[in-house]
Structure formats: structure tokens, C-alpha cells
Amino acid sequence: MDEGIELSLTIAQIIQRLRGSHLHSQIERQAKECLHQPDVKLESLKEDVRSFLKTSGWERKLQNAVYRELHIQLPPRHPPAPPEHLKEPLVYMRKAQASWEKRVLKSLNSMSTELLVPLAHMRPAAEQKELTNKWNEMGTDEPDLSRFRPVYAPKDFLEVLIGLRNPNHDSSEDISVRSHWGLIQVPLNVRDIPHLREAYSELNLTSGQMGIDDHALIHPDLFENEYVQIGKKVVMEEDSAAAQQYSRQGCPTGLRADLWALILNATNQPQDVMHYEQLKAGVIQHNLLVDNLIYKDVKLTASNDDYYFVFEDFLYQVLLCFSRDTAVLEHFKYNSATPPKSYIQGKVGDEECAVVYPPNGVIPFHGFSMYVAPLCFLYNEPSKLYNVFREMYIRYFFRLHSISSHPSGILSLCLQFERLLQTHLPQLFYHLRQIGVQPLRLAFKWMVRAFSGYLSTDQLLLLWDRILGYDSLEVVAVLAAAVFAFRAENLMEVTSLASAEAVLADLSTLKVMPLIQVFLFATAM
Amino acid sequence: MSGTPDDTKPVNFTVKAPVYLQIGDAKADTAHSGVCVVDVNLPFGKPVNIEEVTFKNYYTAYVTVRLLRRNPEQEAPAKWCTAVRDLPLMDNPHTEGGSQDYYTIHRTQMQVEPDHVVCARLILRQPSLAWLTFSLEDIKIFPHTEPDPEKEVSDWLSDLTLTDQHPDLEGLPDPQTVSSSIQQMWALTEVMQTNQTTASIGRFDVSETHSQPHLSCNECVHDGGDVITF
Numbered sequence: 001m002d003e004g005i006e007l008s009l010t011i012a013q014i015i016q017r018l019r020g021s022h023l024h025s026q027i028e029r030q031a032k033e034c035l036h037q038p039d040v041k042l043e044s045l046k047e048d049v050r051s052f053l054k055t056s057g058w059e060r061k062l063q064n065a066v067y068r069e070l071h072i073q074l075p076p077r078h079p080p081a082p083p084e085h086l087k088e089p090l091v092y093m094r095k096a097q098a099s100w101e102k103r104v105l106k107s108l109n110s111m112s113t114e115l116l117v118p119l120a121h122m123r124p125a126a127e128q129k130e131l132t133n134k135w136n137e138m139g140t141d142e143p144d145l146s147r148f149r150p151v152y153a154p155k156d157f158l159e160v161l162i163g164l165r166n167p168n169h170d171s172s173e174d175i176s177v178r179s180h181w182g183l184i185q186v187p188l189n190v191r192d193i194p195h196l197r198e199a200y201s202e203l204n205l206t207s208g209q210m211g212i213d214d215h216a217l218i219h220p221d222l223f224e225n226e227y228v229q230i231g232k233k234v235v236m237e238e239d240s241a242a243a244q245q246y247s248r249q250g251c252p253t254g255l256r257a258d259l260w261a262l263i264l265n266a267t268n269q270p271q272d273v274m275h276y277e278q279l280k281a282g283v284i285q286h287n288l289l290v291d292n293l294i295y296k297d298v299k300l301t302a303s304n305d306d307y308y309f310v311f312e313d314f315l316y317q318v319l320l321c322f323s324r325d326t327a328v329l330e331h332f333k334y335n336s337a338t339p340p341k342s343y344i345q346g347k348v349g350d351e352e353c354a355v356v357y358p359p360n361g362v363i364p365f366h367g368f369s370m371y372v373a374p375l376c377f378l379y380n381e382p383s384k385l386y387n388v389f390r391e392m393y394i395r396y397f398f399r400l401h402s403i404s405s406h407p408s409g410i411l412s413l414c415l416q417f418e419r420l421l422q423t424h425l426p427q428l429f430y431h432l433r434q435i436g437v438q439p440l441r442l443a444f445k446w447m448v449r450a451f452s453g454y455l456s457t458d459q460l461l462l463l464w465d466r467i468l469g470y471d472s473l474e475v476v477a478v479l480a481a482a483v484f485a486f487r488a489e490n491l492m493e494v495t496s497l498a499s500a501e502a503v504l505a506d507l508s509t510l511k512v513m514p515l516i517q518v519f520l521f522a523t524a525m
Numbered sequence: 526m527s528g529t530p531d532d533t534k535p536v537n538f539t540v541k542a543p544v545y546l547q548i549g550d551a552k553a554d555t556a557h558s559g560v561c562v563v564d565v566n567l568p569f570g571k572p573v574n575i576e577e578v579t580f581k582n583y584y585t586a587y588v589t590v591r592l593l594r595r596n597p598e599q600e601a602p603a604k605w606c607t608a609v610r611d612l613p614l615m616d617n618p619h620t621e622g623g624s625q626d627y628y629t630i631h632r633t634q635m636q637v638e639p640d641h642v643v644c645a646r647l648i649l650r651q652p653s654l655a656w657l658t659f660s661l662e663d664i665k666i667f668p669h670t671e672p673d674p675e676k677e678v679s680d681w682l683s684d685l686t687l688t689d690q691h692p693d694l695e696g697l698p699d700p701q702t703v704s705s706s707i708q709q710m711w712a713l714t715e716v717m718q719t720n721q722t723t724a725s726i727g728r729f730d731v732s733e734t735h736s737q738p739h740l741s742c743n744e745c746v747h748d749g750g751d752v753i754t755f
Contacts (some may be wrong), residue, residue, distance in 0.1 A: 080579055080663065081627040089625050166621070168584055170657050187655055189620035405621055 014069045022271050023065050027058050057238065061267075064240040068265035071395060071471065074334055088336035088404050092166055093411075097336050097403040100160050104363055105340050107151050112289055115147050119342065119357060120288045128284050135280070139303075139312035145296045150366035154448040157365075157401060158183075158441070161411055164403070181429060182418035183440045188405055190416035192423060196478065196520055200470065202248040203513075205521050210250025211462040211513030224252075231255045240265055248469035250462055250513070257378040263468050264391040268384040276383035279321035286324075290358045294319045298369045307457050311376035315369050318386050322393075328360035331394035336404035337361075362398075367445075370452040371397050374460050396473055400448050413447050413477040414440055420481040424523050428488050437500045443480040446507075450476050454507045463512050479512055482519035486510070535665035538567045543649070543660055559652045561585075563661065565645040572597065574669040575639035577631045584659040585649040586618035587611045590630065592637070593644040603643055608635040611650070618653040632669065640669075 018024055031049050034040055034056075040048040053059050074086050088094050112119055123131070134141065162183045165171070169187060191199065203209065208223035218224075227249070234246050235258045243262040251259045261267070283291075298315050302308040308315075322328070332339055339361025341354040372389050379385040399409045406412065421429050421439055432439055446454050450473065451463055466475045483504070484491065490503045541564040545557060567573050572595060589610050595603035609630055615623040632639050645666070651659040 080581070080665070085625075085627065090621060091625060168657050168659075170655055187620045189617050189622045 010070075010073065013073060014066055017069055018062075018065055021065075022269065023061060027053065027062065030056065030058055060238050064238070064262070064265050067240045072331070072334065083333070087332070087334060087338075090166075090405050093164070093403050093405055094336065096160065096164055098338070100157075100403060101337065101340065104151055108289070108363060111148070111151070117289055117292070120286055123285060123287050127287075131284050135284075135317070137313055138316040143292075143295060145292060145299065148292050148296045150297060150300075151293060151363055153366040154401075154445050155441075157410075157448070158444045161403065161414060164411070181422055181433065182415075183438050184411065184415045184418060186405075186411060186415065188407075188412050188415050190407070190412055190419055191474070192419065193520060193523060193525065196474070200475070200520060202469075203466070203517055203520060205517060207249060209513050209517065210252060210465070211459070211511065212517065214250075214252075228252045228255070231259065235259060235262065238262060244469055244471070246469075247465045251465045253458070256461065256465070260378065260468060261384070261388060264388055264395070266384070266387040266391050268381065268387060272387050273383045275325075275327075276321060276386050279324050279386075280317075282324040283320045288323060288358055290323050290364060291320055293364050294323065294369065297364055297366060301367055301453065302369050302373045305373070305453055308370075308373040308376070308453075311373060314376045314380075314382065314385065315372055317382050318372050318389055319364070319369060321386060322390065323358045323360055323362070323364075325360045325390065326356070328362065328390065328394060329356060331398060332361060335398050335402055336406075336409075337398070337402040362393075365401065367449050367453070370449045374452055374457060374464065377457055377461070395471075396467060397450070399473060400450065408473040410448060413473060414444065416474065416477040417443055417447065417480045420478070421484055424481070424519075425485055425488060428484065428491055431492055432500065435495055435497070435500070437497050439484060442500060442504055443484070446480055446483075447476050451479065451507075451512075455510060455512065456508045459510065459512045466516075475516065478519060479516055482515040483507065483510065485519055485523075486515055535667050536567060536573050538565055538666065540565050540664060559650060561649040561651075561659065563647040563649065563664070565647065565664065565666070567643060567645070567666070572641040572643050573666065575632055575635075575642055575645075576667045576669040577629050578645075578664070578666050579627065579629045580664040581627050581662040582614045582623065582625060583662055584615075584624045584656045585651055585661055586615045586653065586659075587613055587650040588661070589648040589650070590635070591646045591648065592639055592642045593646075594637075594639075594641050595643050597641055605646075606637045608637055608639055610636070618651060619655050 030053065034049060034052040037052065040052065050059075053062075084094060088097065111117075131138075162185075164184075164186050166186060169185075171185065197204070208227060210227070213223040214220075214227075231246060231252050232255065234242050235255055240262050243259045247259055247263060266272075294316070298312060298319070302315055303312050329339060339356045340363070342357040343353050343355075371393065372385075375385055375389055375392070379388060396408070399406060400413075401410065403409075403411060418440055429439060450467070451460055455463065463475065463479060467473055487503055491500060494500045494503060543561050543563045546560045546562065547558060575592075578590065589612070590608040591605055592608050593603050593605050612630065614626070614628060647661060647664070649659060649661060
């Protein structure tokens with residue numbers, strides 16, 4: 001398509017999305033109020049109002065809003081392209097995602113019928129009152145969750161990914177033997193180290209990094225002090241794009257919360273707080289079956305984790321509200337997944353009687369609460385924490401559990417991990433295959449959670465800085481390969497799956513940035 | 526700018542079956558050469574001025590478009606010319622990027638003027654051995670329509686803002702009428718304030734036409750044994 005036409009379409013799309021939003025009415029009100037100012041003259045009204053908006057910071061807020069829209073915008077549609085094509089261009093992947101979703105729904109339905117728990121019901125008044133009183137300490141509740149089991153675990157999803165085949169792919173033996181080493185058999189385009197070096201140039205050995213050059217033994221004047229000063233300026237300027245560029249080299253701990261909120265444009269405006277209160281009211285009024293799944297997941301994962309058990313109450317407050325937030329449904333336009341629908345009894349198939357279940361369309365799986373847990377270290381106000389999490393989910397985390405050909409999708413990450421290992425650590429890969437271990441089976445659980453729960457929290461937050469800074473989850477695959485490279489000597493000695501797992505069981509002592517830097521920039525080519 | 530594909534209909538033409546070129550004896554050797562030719566015969570006797578060609582890719586890496594043009598004034602025989610040479614459709618012929626995407630080739634991207642075209646030939650190339658087959662689907666050719674003399678930049682700009690006339694307003698009253706009636710009410714209240722009377726004012730009832738959509742789960746779901754379908 002012609003570039004000029006594409007640009008004007010993009011502009012029109014963004015205008016449509018921002019028109020009528022709260023920011024739009026705020027800017028209009030500001031523009032009206034500035035008319036009282038003496039330096040706004042009638043002759044040059046337009047320029048004066050514009051310069052007023054610029055100096056008062058409203059233009060920057062608008063820039064941030066536009067920048068946020070660009071992150072989640074769909075590519076301009078060719079007239080004949082159907083909306084499914086925008087979700088996922090490859091037909092066989094759409095089919096695989098659809099059949100995976102059917103399986104998950106079947107599991108959820110059978111749980112509902114077996115346990116005789118309705119998908120949703122209204123809480124009796126007494127229960128509502130009790131929940132309102134206990135809202136800040138839901139962790140003390142000990143409901144009987146023994147009958148509930150998670151709908152699926154990451155390893156089930158891995159089996160689906162392994163079984164994916166392109167019907168048009170010629171997979172006879174003499175073609176690309178390399179593809180038969182690994183588990184993923186889909187020929188996606190993934191980047192190798194030379195391309196990654198170009199793309200991640202800010203991580204190279206000559207640039208300072210938070211996570212390396214802020215070490216206690218290095219004098220702060222060499223890097224840290226100046227970097228923190230720049231960070232403070234970025235926060236004061238309130239510029240999303242600058243914050244994103246800044247966080248590529250990491251965020252100082254004291255500024256991280258503000259920087260992430262800027263990058264995600266998660267401003268905690270009164271209407272956001274009100275939206276959160278509405279969701280909270282929804283939680284109190286109705287009880288959903290997925291609530292039990294969330295309880296179970298939190299109890300199984302976050303509550304057992306040394307770093308995150310203190311945030312148990314926060315996790316309930318965020319995840320229960322998340323399940324009821326229909327604003328999340330918008331992201332299904334670019335997510336290959338489709339939200340499940342529930343029909344009024346007896347009217348299956350009638351679209352008017354269909355309702356999305358759960359209201360946000362996302363069925364939590366085992367480990368889902370780990371997406372929220374690290375954020376609790378940054379934000380202690382529930383509505384701000386909620387907004388940041390929701391924005392991170394609809395930009396990045398949804399790609400980790402849906403089948404798609406996107407470069408940040410879990411399928412591409414798995415393939416990239418395998419390819420990096422095969423190309424740069426072939427002896428290790430071969431040795432592991434000899435003893436019957438597939439490296440992806442060991443690394444998959446790390447990648448699906450973006451390493452949450454496996455790294456120590458400060459290291460994890462440094463990793464997520466780069467995810468936000470580069471707007472891509474690729475760095476997760478690179479880290480997985482780097483961990484294998486780091487433990488390669490030990491792994492070459494093991495002779496069984498159990499001992500390989502033992503070598504890779506504890507990642508809590510790892511420092512992620514040196515690993516990534518060495519793997520990307522110091523690997524012999 | 527001339528008419529968009531939304532307004533114009535594609536030209537009716539017949540597409541011959543794609544011919545996959547073979548190396549060597551067709552029966553003995555089934556090795557694919559990775560080249561395929563698709564002939565598009567436009568309606569006989571009606572040469573077309575092409576505006577754009579749209580199609581859906583299916584694992585073709587490069588496409589070359591050749592056109593048979595017959596100049597109506599001169600009596601010279603029709604001549605073949607290359608409009609687009611080796612346009613890449615896939616970034617990497619071995620991997621999935623772009624393999625099933627929709628493409629448009631506009632007349633401005635063509636090296637020659639695609640006017641008075643009698644026949645088009647699409648030469649598809651897929652050098653990678655990774656794929657079993659490759660082709661183009663859903664090929665459409667849109668004719669060039671002469672632009673209206675009045676259509677100018679201002680029309681293009683109004684197309685930009687046209688998008689805001691389609692907000693989703695099902696079941697809700699028209700915002701223009703609501704705002705004008707609110708204005709009337711406001712003027713009325715101003716009048717009432719200035720002329721205070723003791724007569725009672727009737728209440729303005731707002732009917733509840735819309736309920737919260739996202740918490741209607743309880744109305745739709747019975748206790749026990751509900752089926753979620755997809």
C-alpha cells in the first residue's frame with residue numbers, strides 16, 4: 001500500500017480512538033480556560049492556544065496517548081483482508097488456536113458440571129457484606145479448593161505447540177535436518193545473534209547498564225549517578241517515548257515505578273480509580289467459577305514463593321477485578337485467541353443471547369498470578385497496580401499463552417531459543433538429545449512466565465525493563481539460551497533428565513544482564 | 526486520486542490454471558523448478574486500464590507481472606512488457622513471514638502504464654524447497670476510472686474525518702438530537718430561574734434503555750451444568 005495512504009489511515013484510526021476519551025475533554029476544557037489568559041490574543045488565537053497547551057504539558061500528554069495507541073494498533077487493513085487475518089495471518093495456526101480453546105472450554109465446562117458449581121451466581125447479601133469487610137485481607141480466607149484443579153498447565157500448552165504442523169511444509173527427511181533436532185517444527189523467521197546485536201545495540205559491552213554498572217564495587221560516578229540524573233529528567237518531562245528508550249539500559253530502582261507507568265501510559269486518573277471501584281463492586285456482587293481458579297492458582301504459586309507471599313491480598317484484589325474487566329476484550333482484535341461465549345439456556349447460537357465468559361475473555365491457567373506478583377513491588381495502590389498490570393497484559397503477556405506467528409509470540413520465542421542453542425551451543429544440544437532431554441522442555445516454563453518466580457525479584461525487574469524498553473519479548477528467549485550457556489559445563493556432565501533438571505532448578509542466584517550481554521556480544525561467531 | 530477499490534468492481538476475467546514449469550521430462554522428473562505461470566485473460570475486445578491488482582499470497586516468494594498491451598490507435602500488434610519485476614512477497618522464502626498475506630499492486634508501483642491491457646501474466650517464484658506448493662489466491666484486477674474533476678485534496682481530507690461518522694450507536698439516541706434538546710432544557714431552566722413561580726415542574730424521566738453489559742452473567746446462566754460454546 002502507498003505509504004502516504006497508510007499514514008493517513010493510521011492517523012484516522014488514532015483520531016477515532018482518542019476522540020471522546022477523557023483526555024480529549026480535558027484538553028478541550030483547558031483550551032477554553034486558557035482563553036482567560038492575557039497573552040492569548042484573538043488575532044493569533046490558534047497559535048496561542050497551541051503554545052499554551054505545549055507549555056502546560058497537555059501536548060505531551062496527548063503525545064503519550066498517541067504513542068500508546070501506536071503500540072496496540074492494528075496494521076492498516078487491506079480491503080479484502082478479513083478481521084481474523086489481523087489476529088493471525090496463518091490459517092493453520094488459527095485452526096490450532098481454535099481447537100486448543102475448545103479443549104480448554106471443555107475442561108472448564110466439565111469442571112462446572114462435575115463440581116456442581118455454576119459458572120456465575122450472585123452472592124447472597126450476607127456474603128457480600130462479609131467480602132466488603134474482608135476486601136483487604138482476602139488471603140486469610142481458607143475456602144475449600146481441594147476439588148478445583150487448574151484448567152491447564154504450561155506443559156499441556158507445550159504439547160500443543162510441539163504438535164503444530166504447517167500442511168504446506170515439506171518435512172521429508174532430506175530437508176532441513178536441523179529442524180528435527182528441536183521440538184518446534186514450524187518455520188518461523190527468528191533472529192540470530194548478528195541481527196540481535198544490531199537490534200539490541202544499547203546492551204552492548206561498551207554501554208553502561210543497570211544490573212551491571214550499578215554494582216556496589218563500581219564507583220557510582222562512572223555510570224550510576226549520571227544515569228539516575230537523566231532518569232529524573234525523563235520522569236519530569238513525562239514523555240513516554242523517552243522513558244521507553246531510557247529503560248533499554250535499565251531503570252534505577254527508585255524511578256522504576258514512575259518510568260513503567262509512563263511507558264505504559266498508565267496514569268491513575270480519577271476515572272481509572274472509579275473504573276477499578278466499579279470492578280470491585282462487581283466482584284462483591286457476583287461470584288464466578290474462575291474466581292476459584294484464581295484463588296487456587298494464587299495459593300499454589302505466589303503464596304508458596306518466598307518473595308511474593310506477602311502480596312497475596314493484592315493479587316486477589318487485582319486478579320478478581322481483572323476477570324470482570326470488559327475493557328480487556330479490545331485486545332482480542334490483535335490476539336489470535338477468541339474469547340469464549342456463553343449462551344442463555346436454550347438459545348445456543350443466538351448471538352444476541354451470547355455473553356463473554358469470563359467477562360474479560362481470559363481463562364487463567366496455572367501460574368497466571370505470577371504475571372502480577374512482581375508488579376506488587378512497584379505499586380502499592382490497588383488501582384494503579386491494576387492499571388499497570390492490565391496494560392502489560394494486553395501488550396505483552398497475552399502472547400505467552402496463545403498460538404500465533406508474531407515475533408514476540410511464545411511459538412517464536414521457543415523456536416528462537418532452540419535455534420540459538422543449536423547454532424551456538426551445538427555440542428550441548430547434541431549431548432542433551434543423547435541423554436533423552438529436549439532443552440525446550442526445561443526452558444519452556446521459564447519463558448511462559450517471562451521468568452517470574454524463577455529469578456530473584458530485582459533481576460526479574462531488570463529483565464522486564466528491557467521487555468518494555470524494546471517492546472518485545474525476544475529478550476526472554478535470549479536469556480533462556482544464555483542460562484544454558486552459563487550452566488553448559490555442568491549440563492555436559494549430566495546423564496539423565498532428573499540431573500539436568502537439578503542443574504537448572506535454581507536460577508535465583510543468576511544475574512541476568514551480564515548473562516544476556518555476554519551471550520549476545522561475546523559469543524564467538 | 527481516483528476511485529478506491531471499495532467503489533469499483535473488479536474486472537471479470539478468466540484465470541487459467543497455474544502452470545508449474547518443470548525441468549526435464551515432465552513425466553519422469555517431478556522436481557519443481559520453483560516457477561509457476563498464471564495467465565489472466567481479460568474479456569476479449571475490451572482492453573482494460575488497470576488501477577490495481579489485489580491477491581492473497583500462498584507461499585509465493587516473488588511475483589513478476591507482465592502485461593500484453595495493445596495500443597488502440599496504432600495498428601501495431603500487441604506487445605508484452607514487464608510491469609513489476611520480482612516483487613518480494615515473503616521476507617525470507619524459507620520462513621512464514623508474509624506467506625499468507627494480502628497484497629495490492631497499484632498502478633503507481635508499476636514500471637509501465639498499465640493501459641489498454643489485453644492479457645496479464647503473473648510469474649510466481651518460490652525458490653525454497655521448504656514448501657510443497659505455492660500459488661496466489663483470489664486474484665482481482667480493478668479498472669482505472671477517470672477521477673472526477675471536482676475531487677481534490679479537500680475530499681481526501683474529508684475522507685479522513687469521515688471515520689467519525691460511524692460510531693457504534695445501536696439502541697442509543699442520536700447524540701445531536703440529545704445535545705440540542707439538552708440545550709433547550711438548559712435555556713428553559715435559565716428562564717425558569719429568572720421567572721420564579723410556585724407552579725410545580727413535572728419530573729423529566731429518563732428511561733433505562735441500557736444496562737451494564739459485563740455483569741449480566743447471572744441472568745444468562747442457570748445453576749449447574751451450563752454449556753459454554755465457542
